[in-house]
Amino acid sequence: MKHLSEYRSGEIAAGLAERIAALVEPGSAYKLMEICGGHTHAIYRHGIEDLLPAEVQLVHGPGCPVCVIPMGRQDDAIAIAEQDGVIFTTFADMLRVPATNGSLLDAKARGADVRMVYSPLDALRLARENPDRQVVFFAIGFETTAPSTALTLLRAGAEGANNFSIFCNHVLVPPPLRAILDAPDLQLDGFIGPGHVSTVIGTQPYEFIASEYGKPVVVAGFEPLDVLQSIYMLLRQLTEGRCEVENQYVRVVRREGNERALAVIEETMEVRDTFEWRGLGFIERSALGVREQWGRFDAERRFELPGTRVADPPACQCGEVLRGALRPWECKVFGTACTPERPIGTCMVSSEGACAAYYNYGRLERRSERTPA
């Protein structure tokens, strides 16, 4: 890739915005869902909505891995973290997610040994350095992150580690898309596909969206020009009556994905029969668990977990936001009782969460500017 500025040129962006406006039929509505939280973040950060005609509405999808973890799993994580002798490692965003009795940070304040890591490989290194402790890694993320966890399991196996395990919460992108497409309360015209998930899984897994549901998909990169170009490509498909999976992010995504990454996932993990998603409920075959032969590295087998289902706080409307049925500012606690400093719901915690992105980039004025369709 050349320098980032090439993907942030205001002049090219203005040109693309003009071409988008020229494609739009005045008075009609185009509802496009950006699946990935990374895109949500980019859209708000770069003010992309301001460049679009009012007919084009971007709907935020379920692609923030922090936001979709149900509170019961967060309770389970804290239960592991509070066991004697455990070093509990996690990506930073999960530290602040509220659970029944506070967050992982609160558990740390109560005395649990909770540490932030950038990679599961760092957690494995901690296990090596602390042979008398059990080190657990809170594995979350979509197909982008699963290869890193899988590679760590392979290395743990090769080293014969006996004090390392993962609490596996890896989720898959295509199954919730089918759930959203089947939901009666949301009509979408097209999808902006997740760029980095697709680096791993390729573009083929989205083909059912075009063939079975008749909706176009464009897999997109994360720079502002990437997002604008993908919106242009989607609108072109819609106006020309085409319905295909196109790849805007050709500089890293191939149709077949990264076969080696898929192979390490396949070797160490298997698809769960069902998994609960915040806001979407149980979705069949939508998450990964540790394979039985790697069970010694599975925290769910090693530790006793409460495993209870916990309802979200009544005021929290993350579920509707995650399904795209509600826009962030329409939630009754957005920006008042629920802020990034004191979040009630997960969407306000992660910077990829629609509410946090919306809040942080001062998009509040849209509340009065645009009435959602």
Place this chain on the structure above:
Amino acid sequence: MDACNCITCGDVAIVARVVELRGQSAVVECEGAREEVAVELVAPVELGEQLLCHAGVALERVGQ
């Protein structure tokens, strides 16, 4: 993606240049910051190559 994005989770990954080879790992550099990443999934890699990295692992080569 740049520094203000969530680098710890999700669908975010960072493009970084290989500056040192260390067997199954490589040291990559992005905007002056260096980090060791596993390169098994994209090996063999060469010095100067641009890699898409996420959670300590290189996921893909980045084309021009």
